[in-house]
Amino acid sequence: MAKEGITPRAQDYAQWYLDIVRGADLADYAEVVRGCIVFKPTGYALWEAIQRGLDDRIKATGHVNFYFPLLIPKSFLMKEAEHVEGFAPQVAEVTHAAGEKLAEPYVIRPTSETIIGYFYAKWVRSWRDLPLLGNQWANVMRWEMRPRPFLRTTEFLWQEGHTVHADHEDAERETLKILHEVYADFVEKEMALPVIKGLKTEKEKFPGALRTYCMEAMMQDGRALQAGTSHNLGQNFAKAFGIQYSDRNNQMQPAWTTSWGVSSRLIGALIMAHSDDDGLVIPPHLAPVQVVVVPIFKNDAERAAVMAAVQAITADWRPRGIRFHIDERDHLTPGFKYNEWELKGVPLRVEVGPKDIEKKSVAIAPRIAQDNINANAAAGGRKPKAFVPQQGLADQISSLLEQLQRTMYDRALRFRNEHTFEASNYDELKQGIESGFVRAWWAGSRDDEERIQEETKATIRCIPLEQPGGKGKCFYTGEEASQVAIFAKAY
RNA sequence: CGGGGAGUGGCUCAGCCUGGUAGAGCACCUGGUUCGGGACCAGGGGGUCGUAGGUUCAAAUCCUAUCUCCCCGACCA
Numbered sequence A: 001m002a003k004e005g006i007t008p009r010a011q012d013y014a015q016w017y018l019d020i021v022r023g024a025d026l027a028d029y030a031e032v033v034r035g036c037i038v039f040k041p042t043g044y045a046l047w048e049a050i051q052r053g054l055d056d057r058i059k060a061t062g063h064v065n066f067y068f069p070l071l072i073p074k075s076f077l078m079k080e081a082e083h084v085e086g087f088a089p090q091v092a093e094v095t096h097a098a099g100e101k102l103a104e105p106y107v108i109r110p111t112s113e114t115i116i117g118y119f120y121a122k123w124v125r126s127w128r129d130l131p132l133l134g135n136q137w138a139n140v141m142r143w144e145m146r147p148r149p150f151l152r153t154t155e156f157l158w159q160e161g162h163t164v165h166a167d168h169e170d171a172e173r174e175t176l177k178i179l180h181e182v183y184a185d186f187v188e189k190e191m192a193l194p195v196i197k198g199l200k201t202e203k204e205k206f207p208g209a210l211r212t213y214c215m216e217a218m219m220q221d222g223r224a225l226q227a228g229t230s231h232n233l234g235q236n237f238a239k240a241f242g243i244q245y246s247d248r249n250n251q252m253q254p255a256w257t258t259s260w261g262v263s264s265r266l267i268g269a270l271i272m273a274h275s276d277d278d279g280l281v282i283p284p285h286l287a288p289v290q291v292v293v294v295p296i297f298k299n300d301a302e303r304a305a306v307m308a309a310v311q312a313i314t315a316d317w318r319p320r321g322i323r324f325h326i327d328e329r330d331h332l333t334p335g336f337k338y339n340e341w342e343l344k345g346v347p348l349r350v351e352v353g354p355k356d357i358e359k360k361s362v363a364i365a366p367r368i369a370q371d372n373i374n375a376n377a378a379a380g381g382r383k384p385k386a387f388v389p390q391q392g393l394a395d396q397i398s399s400l401l402e403q404l405q406r407t408m409y410d411r412a413l414r415f416r417n418e419h420t421f422e423a424s425n426y427d428e429l430k431q432g433i434e435s436g437f438v439r440a441w442w443a444g445s446r447d448d449e450e451r452i453q454e455e456t457k458a459t460i461r462c463i464p465l466e467q468p469g470g471k472g473k474c475f476y477t478g479e480e481a482s483q484v485a486i487f488a489k490a491y
Numbered sequence B: 001c002g003g004g005g006a007g008u009g010g011c012u013c014a015g016c017c018u019g020g021u022a023g024a025g026c027a028c029c030u031g032g033u034u035c036g037g038g039a040c041c042a043g044g045g046g047g048u049c050g051u052a053g054g055u056u057c058a059a060a061u062c063c064u065a066u067c068u069c070c071c072c073g074a075c076c077a
Helices: A013-023 A041-060 A081-090 A113-123 A168-189 A236-241 A265-274 A300-314 A334-343 A354-359 A393-418 A426-432 A446-456
Strands: A027-029 A037-039 A071-073 A093-097 A100-108 A132-141 A155-165 A196-199 A211-218 A224-232 A244-246 A252-254 A256-263 A291-295 A324-326 A348-352 A361-366 A386-389 A420-422 A437-441 A459-464 A484-488
Touching: A013 A265, A037 A041, A041 A132, A041 A155, A041 A168, A041 A265, A071 A113, A081 A236, A113 A132, A113 A155, A113 A236, A113 A256, A155 A168, A168 A196, A168 A211, A168 A224, A168 A256, A211 A265, A211 A393, A211 A459, A211 A484, A224 A265, A236 A256, A256 A265, A265 A393, A291 A300, A291 A334, A300 A324, A300 A348, A300 A354, A334 A348, A348 A354, A348 A393, A354 A361, A361 A393, A386 A393, A393 A420, A420 A426, A426 A437, A426 A446, A446 A459
Parallel strands: A291 A324, A291 A348, A420 A437
Antiparallel strands: A027 A037, A071 A100, A093 A100, A132 A155, A155 A256, A196 A211, A196 A459, A211 A224, A224 A256, A244 A252, A348 A361, A361 A386, A437 A484, A459 A484
């Protein structure tokens, strides 16, 4: 039962995604600025919800926010060899200002390790200054060949954390803490998106990092989406920018740094992981509007009675922390509103009409199917709907929202499990990556990895932190392997 | 950035081949009847046909350039 104007997923997944973005009114194309989008209010509200959830966790783990300039001297980028090489093809440069050519061009930040490194070198003096735990919310720009709304735009919004540590162990601890306690915790609990946490291979790691940890999520077409990364930068940037400190013995030591980020791409992940052919589906924890109330009336007298009832019914919702909206528009039929709010992904709909006033009930309809709420033929619909008493409604809504949150996570996890395959040879891998993730014992080289990518379009998404243990036979080289890798096509 | 497709009211598109006063459906506005799963009738508003240049008495239509979007590839959060 696809909505008007929504291409079914099975027909064209890419078009479906674009239809959701447009239909749910999340973004507009900034067609006058190639590759950029306008975050419309509903899209930006999702970003604000993501920011809130992450910012709370970033601060709870001891970090503070700050802000560095958008423009970075071009020479800064050149100081770390791998870093320049990695980002050079993607940077935009400012060469002129005030009508004059600049002596040294600036680049528009593609990420801020370099400029922050410069200042960290000034700020860090002693072991007592460490760890230095900072984060900034910012926009960055990376010139993209093939942009897609939220998933890959030339300018995007993100947070980037940058920390300095006295030794490798502390930097490593930080890198993993962010991955587990900030990123995966947020994405799994608030976005209802199960992720696989792992290590990037040399080929896939951040340019200039010692190692990169990541979390990978599965989209409904079986492809992987990198939902966040956390880098142990080793001493690479510290050495390039001279970040050093006096240790307890008054010896100068190069420091160790980390950086980590998640971006507005998460909105794309949210859409592609949860939504259906009827439109967007937003997990209740994240939803800017969790419940929409649709009043039903035929005339002014009914309208007055119904609105009074709606006021009474919703009176205790706000104090209970339920985020809701009452759709009072009177030029649209209820049926139209149902479809519209489903398209926009609101988790729960409550209908209040004259019959409900009489029976002290309301109709309640979850955005996605729930075991305890069945399709209600009496309501003329094929969609799940239940009539429940007004008494104790706030409690029931709160618990239903929690139930929906769990259902969404479970549903996404089940989908991932059903689309994850084991491969013990190359043919099995080729077959598996057509519809999902492939787990396989891996002892190949970087060259092997590149060859596999050329031949199959799939990459090693990560070496999962959770390993089966023991040894296996590499599916590609036939050698003894001590680790399992996840292969998939990626966004 | 290479290959392919497309830009005409807010949306989906027709008109272009064969140049001659810009159309439809949906959406929007007004009024009325409706209203528990995408209402109906009547009236109305809205488009320098992506942009720039050229050909022509005359260009949405033909030519050139350019921008943007979509699909496929190489690059990436």
